[in-house]
Amino acid sequence: MMRIDFRANVQRVPPNMPPSVRKATTRFLGTRANVVNIFGDERWQQLRQAGHDVRLHTINHLDYYLTRLEENVASAGGIVHWARDAEQARQIVLAIAREHNVKRAVKVKSMATEEIGLNHALIDAGIQTLETDLGEYIVQLAGEGPSHIIVPAVHLTKEGIADLFTQKLGVNAPPDPLELCAIARTKLREEFMSADLGISGANFLVAETGTLVIVTNEGNGRMCTTLPPLHIAVVGIDKVVPDFESVNVLLKLLPRSATGQKISTYTSFITGPRRSTEEGGPQEFHLVLLDNGRTRVLRDPVARETLLCIRCGVCLNVCPVYNHVGGHAYGAVYSGPIGAILAPQLLGVKIAGDLPFASSLCGACADYCPVKIPIPKILLRLRHRVVEGDHVQDAITSAPMRAGARAGSFALSQSFLYALGSQIVKIFQAPFQRAGWLTHLPPPANRWTMTRPLPAFNANFRAWFRKRTPAGRARVQKRKLGIGLLFAGIAALGAWWLARRKK
Amino acid sequence: MNAREQILADVRLALKRTTDAPVLPIPGSARIAPRVPGDANAEIEMLLGEITKLGGATRRISRAEMRAALAQIARDDAVKKATLWETQELKAWDIADALRDLGIEIISPHADKRALAECDLGITGADAAFPETGTLLLRSSPEKPRAVSLLPRVHLAIITPEILRADLAPAFAEVKGEGYWVFVTGPSRTADIELTVTIGVHGPKALRVWVMDGGS
Amino acid sequence: MRVQLFLTCLGENFFSSTLQDLVRVLERIGVDVAMPEGQTCCGQPFYNSGFQSQAIAPARNFLRVFAPTDGYIVAPSGSCVDFVRHHLPELFQDPREHSIAQEIAARTYEFSEFLVRVLNVRDVGATFPHKVTYHASCHALRGLGLREESKELLRAVKGLELVPLNEEETCCGFGGVFSVIYPEVSASMMHAKIANIQASGADYVVMGDPGCLMNIAGGLHKIGSPIRALHTIQVLAANGGAQ
Structure with a gap:
């Protein structure tokens, strides 16, 4: 995988992207505010703390809860597989699909399956694989990636979607959301009926019973996990929760934070395959537990809290950087603040080292995160990993850069050098000054002045302060004398050296 | 080492745990106090109010009003084919007979999925209801097939007041040993196209909830 | 003291x-x-x-x-x-x-x-008879939990009319090194903040962080806006004269 170049990606963001993204984020923050206010601030903060504490407890005992989960899924008749990385996970799913002679698969939206590039692998193997969440279905038809985690097609207009349906589905599609939904419903209904395989992720995995919890609004989640005879779930190992009491807490946090609903339309609870033919449901159920870098995230006690994430997307909604660039700029499956901390850990800093810096550290995400992930703290931790390295990964900054930082650190810790520097820069800025501003500076300082001027350096406070007291004035005199003697000494040395050279 | 062993070993190494390391109890701060319910009538009103806000149609109904109510929705929802749970409750209320008397064809809930998808109406009960969010909990069993609340165009749930629960926790305690249950909150919806909320996507286009407790 | x-x-x-x-x-x-x-x-x-x-x-x-x-x-x-x-x-x-x-x-x-x-002081004897709006710097707000303090001080200034700023608590785009690592994003955020400042109808925008001030003052100067950006302290020191 190629290194993610955030700045280059930003420069390629089409102009319609930020306004559409902002429409979605503003909407969701508004609806969220309504449902959070119903709880009142005290109960909401208690809930957030409970969400944080139960998730952290789980992550800190992950081996225990994973083994319990596995036991319980197996005793319910489910088959558990473990996948170290994306390639292994793809191979596992392909093997199950081939064994069952699968020709057509329907999918519920799942970040984990996007992480492992499952769709391409299945399609390359000749298995028709259809996304069934409306937004995902639309972007799949368009051949694009999702621009927002909850509403993946928010950057497309109804006219654009109507054209897309007309072209790709061979129907006469009017630019009306209700009609477009009806078209999708009809098309996908047949797909649900004839699919051999339903693929999903899961929002939570309940260790106590081996239960998958799947949260959706459209009903496709239920369709994919009820109608086909075979169900495969691909889920990150970080999705485990201990018990249903935890689910109670997390279900109060997730929908409110994500879309501002008190609860989503459908929440499915699935433990193994069906237990009787008459009730309907899949005959066979497989759970693929995915690592794909999550064990690396665990290694750092601070950055480990990244795994508390319940994928609500509220950090994206509130992040000013995300609102100005959209999801594609992050170049990874996960974008926004969570992407900025998760991607560099899953993919490593060599690939995603730009992302911890794709933040102004404003901290709004941490205020909103329903499970209180300390995102700015983790961003700082990962910046340190990128620039100086740590026990998890080596640094990727160049030696000259690090030497420069050492020099700067030295200069800024020596009061004489610092004071001298403040005065020298006042001299050297003269050619660039216009009425108290520096409007054009040479590189690398032009990275500031290309968009706005810098105020002129004017460090004269200390002199002003010192002159207010006799003791201060005396000190100023002594310094001037000292500097005068220093320059005199340098001049004398210079003259002596020149005289020696002439000889 | 296979993938399972490798992953668990890496987890333990990262957490500095051994295979028999103790598991601390879940901290008290990870739990929240349950919701305190209002009186029985207020809870029913809250439940129906929440469902209505989400675009569901609700009413309170008595045994005597059942036939007329079914006739009404048969007309309003243009019902030609219907399917229903085979529970004692629905049998006791003679729902299937009432529908047949209206000229509606009853499809077995165990029929092929395509046949069920052609049903206009699917009737279930519910195993729990949560007023705070307007949610119904539906279990799955031979007499409660999953597709009845999923495939037909309209889903009608007829419930009784004693299934109401103040909060999720007690309901979870009752069902957690089972293989499948689903929470249903309102008709299916999406906002994926320009954020315009559209009701009726893949799940039922309409949800009706009747509380059988003595009357309108 | x-x-x-x-x-x-x-x-x-x-x-x-x-x-x-x-x-x-x-x-x-x-x-x-x-x-x-x-x-x-x-x-x-x-x-x-x-x-x-x-x-x-x-x-x-x-x-x-x-x-x-x-x-x-x-x-x-x-x-x-x-x-x-x-x-x-x-x-x-x-x-x-x-x-x-x-x-x-x-x-x-x-x-x-x-x-x-600490001192429980709101009125520091300042006079600044102008329309002012306030930008909440991120670290003071979220790092130190300071939401109302500067506004209380500003409201006690004689003649000062404090008008609300839309998206007052949204980051201005400075972010320290962020402003030079990703200048395009930083500038975009700055422009959004300036648009809100212009819409507030204020003649002055004040804030408590030199970083934000460098950013916003520079941005206002670049577009030739008559709105002046000041540090909150400058307003608290004022006693009637123009700044």
């Missing part, structure tokens, strides 16, 4: 007059001001850009300068105080240095925090 001034590197190099104003305001309300010599930078820029080990030398100088002092340390910047309070002590593994750092951190305050929460 006598307080120690923590100049901050941005404050000292770009906003000397604001530091002078801080001295005037404090003296006006009867607080003496000392300026510990030898201070440099606290180390935040290194820490925030990932060079945590390079933050130690400047931070150690900060300890060296402030350890012999006593009493409150006051700074014209929320981000510097946030760094000193929440990150500087953890840079020091040595128990002695760590404890010195904690002791200093415990008495370091942002100016509005000091005036309102």
